[in-house]
Structures are given as structure tokens and as C-alpha cells.
Amino acid sequence: MYKKILLAADGSDHSKRAAEHAITMAKCQEGSKIFIVYAVDGDSSKSDVLSNWNSANINDKRKERLKDIEAQARESGVQFEIKILHGEPGPAIVEFTNKNQFDVAVIGSRGLNSLQELMLGSVSHKVAKRANCPVMIVK
Amino acid sequence: MEDMTYSESWFGNIKGDILSGLVVAIALIPEAIAFSIIAGVDPMVGLYASFTISVVIAFVGGRPGMISAATGAMALLFVDLVARHGLEYLLAATILTGVLQILFGVFKLARYMKFIPRSVMVGFVNALAILIFTSQLGVFAGATWHVYLLAAVTLAIIYLFPYITKAVPSTLIAIVFMTGIAIFMNIGVMTVGDMGNLSQTLPIFLLPDIPLTLETIGIILPYSLALALVGLLESLLTATIVDDMTDSESNKDTESKGQGIANVVTGFFGGMAGCAMIGQSVINVKSGGSRRLSALVAGVFLMLLIVMFGDIVVQIPMAVLAGVMIMVSISTFDWNSIRTLHLLPKTDAIVMVVTVLTVIFTHNLAIGVFTGILLSAIFFVSKISQVEVTSTMVDNTRVYKLRGELFFASVTELMKKFDYKEEVDSVELNLSRSHLWDDSAVAAIDKIVNKFEENGIKVLVTGMNEESSELSAKLANKLGSH
Numbered sequence: 001m002y003k004k005i006l007l008a009a010d011g012s013d014h015s016k017r018a019a020e021h022a023i024t025m026a027k028c029q030e031g032s033k034i035f036i037v038y039a040v041d042g043d044s045s046k047s048d049v050l051s052n053w054n055s056a057n058i059n060d061k062r063k064e065r066l067k068d069i070e071a072q073a074r075e076s077g078v079q080f081e082i083k084i085l086h087g088e089p090g091p092a093i094v095e096f097t098n099k100n101q102f103d104v105a106v107i108g109s110r111g112l113n114s115l116q117e118l119m120l121g122s123v124s125h126k127v128a129k130r131a132n133c134p135v136m137i138v139k
Numbered sequence: 140m141e142d143m144t145y146s147e148s149w150f151g152n153i154k155g156d157i158l159s160g161l162v163v164a165i166a167l168i169p170e171a172i173a174f175s176i177i178a179g180v181d182p183m184v185g186l187y188a189s190f191t192i193s194v195v196i197a198f199v200g201g202r203p204g205m206i207s208a209a210t211g212a213m214a215l216l217f218v219d220l221v222a223r224h225g226l227e228y229l230l231a232a233t234i235l236t237g238v239l240q241i242l243f244g245v246f247k248l249a250r251y252m253k254f255i256p257r258s259v260m261v262g263f264v265n266a267l268a269i270l271i272f273t274s275q276l277g278v279f280a281g282a283t284w285h286v287y288l289l290a291a292v293t294l295a296i297i298y299l300f301p302y303i304t305k306a307v308p309s310t311l312i313a314i315v316f317m318t319g320i321a322i323f324m325n326i327g328v329m330t331v332g333d334m335g336n337l338s339q340t341l342p343i344f345l346l347p348d349i350p351l352t353l354e355t356i357g358i359i360l361p362y363s364l365a366l367a368l369v370g371l372l373e374s375l376l377t378a379t380i381v382d383d384m385t386d387s388e389s390n391k392d393t394e395s396k397g398q399g400i401a402n403v404v405t406g407f408f409g410g411m412a413g414c415a416m417i418g419q420s421v422i423n424v425k426s427g428g429s430r431r432l433s434a435l436v437a438g439v440f441l442m443l444l445i446v447m448f449g450d451i452v453v454q455i456p457m458a459v460l461a462g463v464m465i466m467v468s469i470s471t472f473d474w475n476s477i478r479t480l481h482l483l484p485k486t487d488a489i490v491m492v493v494t495v496l497t498v499i500f501t502h503n504l505a506i507g508v509f510t511g512i513l514l515s516a517i518f519f520v521s522k523i524s525q526v527e528v529t530s531t532m533v534d535n536t537r538v539y540k541l542r543g544e545l546f547f548a549s550v551t552e553l554m555k556k557f558d559y560k561e562e563v564d565s566v567e568l569n570l571s572r573s574h575l576w577d578d579s580a581v582a583a584i585d586k587i588v589n590k591f592e593e594n595g596i597k598v599l600v601t602g603m604n605e606e607s608s609e610l611s612a613k614l615a616n617k618l619g620s621h
Binding site: 040042045046047048049052053054058086087088 | 255260383384385417473475476
């Protein structure tokens with residue numbers, strides 16, 4: 001039933017727990033695939049570009065933040081792909097989800113940037129409200 | 140994303156670009172005015188610059204979606220020039236800056252920007268933020284409580300209004316509301332109008348009124364060099380950020396040339412030198428802008444607003460402007476660098492802090508950047524100049540294994556690592572894990588060999604790699620033995 005799974009991740013503990021659930025779901029069915037999605041907003045772009053000024057590929061560093069999750073996925077043997085989105089996390093994840101017709105979206109209840117969530121509202125709520133597929137919020 | 144055609148780079152995102160351009164135009168006005176005041180020129184000089192730079196860059200820039208205008212980084216560099224020689228010299232320096240930047244672009248030097256160490260870039264951004272902040276403190280010197288209150292409420296609106304709605308930029312709400320209050324209650328605080336002339340006319344083409352002599356060039360050249368460097372540094376940093384935000388590539392050499400052309404045009408139209416702006420470009424992309432049209436709309440709408448509402452703009456209290464600029468400085472600062480400072484190698488952290496401190500003491504971003512580069516070069520040299528020497532005894536032969544780079548900075552220490560008087564038949568210098576880089580290295584090996592031989596010990600040099608042997612052979616005849 002859940003063959004195409006979106007996992008919103010930013011390397012936070014909540015997103016690691018969400019990853020466990022996404023992997024369990026993927027294991028239930030042969031041929032399932034998890035899309036690990038990491039959204040980078042404008043302000044993070046600025047600090048990431050600065051802190052990676054001399055490195056060849058800025059996205060390598062970003063993928064490193066997801067390395068625990070990547071390791072989890074690799075060990076479990078499920079198919080997965082990492083995708084880096086640009087823009088405000090909530091809308092960016094919603095847009096990606098709705099454009100690519102996922103069967104389910106899995107997301108942690110809080111991300112790394114709790115201050116920003118206080119200002120702009122929680123990403124998980126935005127996704128739950130506006131994604132056109134079932135959404136699992138992992139506490 | 141593939142390369143887009145020029146027409147796509149203009150009209151690929153019309154609705155998003157027009158809306159974001161309008162937002163940016165409004166956000167540009169307080170900054171253009173504040174940076175003019177920092178530089179000691181009429182607000183009009185910054186506003187004209189923001190208009191012409193935005194519009195010209197829209198056509199000739201290399202990074203669609205990036206916003207360039209009058210900036211603090213540049214304004215801080217010509218404070219002295221304006222104070223000593225006046226506006227006309229600033230305009231001439233602006234044109235010369237543009238010419239230098241065009242040359243930089245023509246010779247495709249943008250790739251060398253990557254040689255600037257990360258910690259210097261971070262120091263640059265942080266120093267800029269601190270200078271923007273401190274430049275606003277003058278507004279509060281000896282001021283009444285009204286001034287503090289106006290600035291505080293302005294900041295509160297800017298940061299809290301987004302909770303209510305994000306449909307209208309909170310900075311605009313803060314400026315309009317606070318200016319309204321100041322006018323209505325007739326508080327009588329200093330306003331933008333008190334700081335200089337703000338005419339509601341379009342800029343016109345003029346040649347700077349200066350004598351075209353070598354002496355003039357001598358005056359403006361140091362400023363233009365610093366401006367060209369700082370302008371390109373901030374522009375190429377901003378371009379890389381916009382590249383990342385929009386997940387697309389851009390041509391940094393085209394951008395360098397574009398910045399140059401924009402500054403040349405700006406100088407002739409009575410504007411001060413500018414460059415790309417990180418904050419405004421982030422606002423532009425966040426508001427949905429990504430193509431050239433957004434910069435054009437921003438520039439044209441800014442001029443339109445000044446022509447239509449100039450008499451209201453002059454009534455903005457300086458305290459309100461200071462509030463806005465404090466927000467600008469807070470968002471310019473790279474807070475992430477403070478959070479991660481303790482994780483960095485100590486030398487990186489020192490370079491960052493020294494860059495910031497140099498800028499704060501000299502008020503000159505260019506000097507700060509050079510100091511930072513120099514310091515990291517020194518750290519780098521001292522790091523790689525450590526040569527490790529291990530030794531073993533094989534059949535009454537002492538075998539020294541050298542590991543590391545042999546060059547001018549490493550040889551002095553190296554010489555001390557051998558026991559020249561040991562009672563052995565022969566010595567082997569194994570260079571298979573090291574590299575000879577210059578004449579000092581060759582001379583040092585020679586000298587070591589000689590010192591052993593003076594004590595009657597035979598020396599065998601082994602394992603020299605090809606490049607080192609070639610260098611050694613080439614220099615052998617020229618360096619004469621000791």
C-alpha cells in the first residue's frame with residue numbers, strides 16, 4: 001500500500017525516529033522506495049555557503065547531516081534516494097510531495113530549528129494540512 | 140538546471156519577479172538612505188545608485204535573481220574620501236572601481252575568489268554586520284528617550300508583525316506606522332530630511348567635476364582598488380548563495396563584468412559605488428523572484444516611490460531608520476559561525492576573529508580581508524612545514540626517514556633533527572615520503588650531507604621522487620657546495 005514513501009529529514013532526533021517508521025513501512029512491501037527529503041531555506045543557504053566556501057560541493061556537507069538516517073536506510077536494505085530541496089521547509093516539502101504523488105509522507109513532529117518553528121509555525125503541521133497524501137507525524 | 144536562454148532569464152517567472160521586485164524596492168529604500176548617511180553624502184546619492192545599479196545589473200549581470208544596489212560594505216570604504224575630497228571624487232572613484240571590476244571579469248579572475256579562506260569570508264560578513272550596527276549608534280548619542288523608544292518599537296514591529304501576517308513586509312509596516320506616529324504626535328526628532336537633500340528628480344548623466352590628472356588618480360586609486368575587491372567579494376558570495384537557493388549555476392566572470400558596468404554607469408549618474416546585497420537577494424528569492432526582471436522592477440519601483448513619496452520619505456525619523464538597520468545588521472551576522480566556533484580548528488577561529496577585529500579597528504573591510512588571508516597563509520605554511528624524522532639502525536648504518544614538505548619554511552627546523560656526530564659508518568637519508576620544493580630545500584639537503592661528511596660519515600640519499608630529483612639536478616650546479 002505504501003510503496004512510494006517521503007521522509008522529511010533534517011538530521012534532528014525527531015527525524016531519526018521518523019526514519020525508523022518510514023523504513024518499517026518500506027519493509028512491509030517489496031519494491032518500496034523511500035525519498036529522504038531535506039529542505040534548505042534561504043538563511044541556511046547563506047550560512048552553508050559561507051561555511052563551505054572552500055569545498056567543492058556544498059551538498060556533500062548537507063548529506064553528512066543525514067548520515068545517521070542514510071546508514072539506517074542502508075542497513076535495512078530498502079531502496080532510498082536523498083533529495084535536497086530549496087525554500088522554506090514547509091511549503092517546499094508540500095510542493096514536492098504533491099508534485100510527485102507519494103503514497104505517504106513521514107515527518108518528525110519537530111525539526112532542528114525550534115526557534116524558527118516558534119516564529120513561523122511547525123513544518124509538520126503545514127505538511128499535514130496541505131499534503132494530498134496520508135501524513136504520519138512521529139513524536 | 141540547464142543554462143537558460145537570455146529571454147528565459149528575463150521572462151521565465153514574470154509574476155513572481157514583479158511581486159518580489161516590489162518587495163525588494165521597499166526594502167532597499169531605508170538601506171540606500173542609511174548607507175548614504177554613513178558615507179556622508181546626500182540620501183539621493185545612495186538612492187540614485189540603488190536605482191541605476193539594479194537596472195543595469197538586470198541587463199548585464201551574470202546571476203539572474205540577485206539584487207545589487209548601494210551597500211554598507213562599499214559605503215564604509217569611502218567615508219574618508221568623501222570627508223577629505225568631496226562627492227565628485229567619490230563619483231570618479233566609483234567609475235574607476237567599475238573599470239577595475241570589468242578588467243577582473245575580462246581576465247576571468249573570479250575563480251580565484253575560492254582561494255579566500257572560509258574563515259576570512261565569515262569574518263568579512265560578521266565584521267560588516269558589526270560595522271552596520273555601530274554606524275547606527277550615532278543616532279542615540281545624547282538622544283532623548285523618544286529616540287530609544289521609536290527604535291525599540293520599530294524593532295518590535297519588525298520582529299513581531301510576522302506573527303499576525305506575512306502578506307505585507309513587516310519592515311514596511313514599521314516604517315509607515317512609526318513615521319506616521321512621529322508626524323502625528325509632532326515629536327520633533329531628527330529625520331532623514333535633516334541629514335541631507337532628497338530631490339524628487341531622476342538622475343542625469345554628468346561627468347564628475349574633477350581635474351583629470353595623475354594626482355587625482357593617485358587619490359582615488361587606493362579607494363577604487365579596495366572598492367573593487369570588496370564589491371566583487373560580496374557580489375560573488377551573494378551569487379553563490381543565490382545559486383544555492385535557486386539550485387542553478389551562474390557565470391561569475393559575467394557577474395564581475397556586470398558589477399563593473401553597473402558602477403561605471405552609476406558614477407556618471409551621480410550615484411555611489413555599490414555591489415550585490417546578501418540580505419536583499421535572499422528577500423528577493425524568498426519572495427518568489429529568480430530572474431532578471433525582479434532586479435529591474437526593484438530599481439524602477441524604487442525610483443518611482445522616491446519621485447512620488449519623496450516628501451514623506453524625508454520625514455522618516457532617524458531613530459526608525461536606525462531600528463531597521465539594527466535588524467539588517469542582525470540578519471547579516473552569521474550566527475552559525477558563533478555556534479560552531481568551538482568546533483573549528485583553532486587557527487580557523489583565530490583567522491575569523493582577527494579579520495573581524497582588523498575591520499573594526501581600521502573601518503576597512505579590504506584591509507581586514509587582506510590581513511585574514513595573510514594570517515591564514517602563515518598558519519598554513521607553519522602547519523605544512525612540520526617535517527617528521529624517524530631513524531633506525533641497520534648494520535651500523537643510521538637510516539633517517541623524512542616525512543613532509545621540504546621548503547624555505549621547514550628546513551631550519553629540519554637541520555636540527557640529525558645527530559651529526561654519531562659513531563656510525565654511514566647514514567642513509569630516505570626521502571621517499573618527502574618532497575623538495577625549492578632551492579632552500581636542495582641547499583639544506585646539501586648542507587646536511589656536508590655536515591655528515593665533515594665527520595667522516597658516508598651519506599646516501601635515497602628515494603627522492605622524480606620532481607625533487609629534477610629540481611635538485613637543475614640547482615646542483617648553480618648552488619655551489621659549502
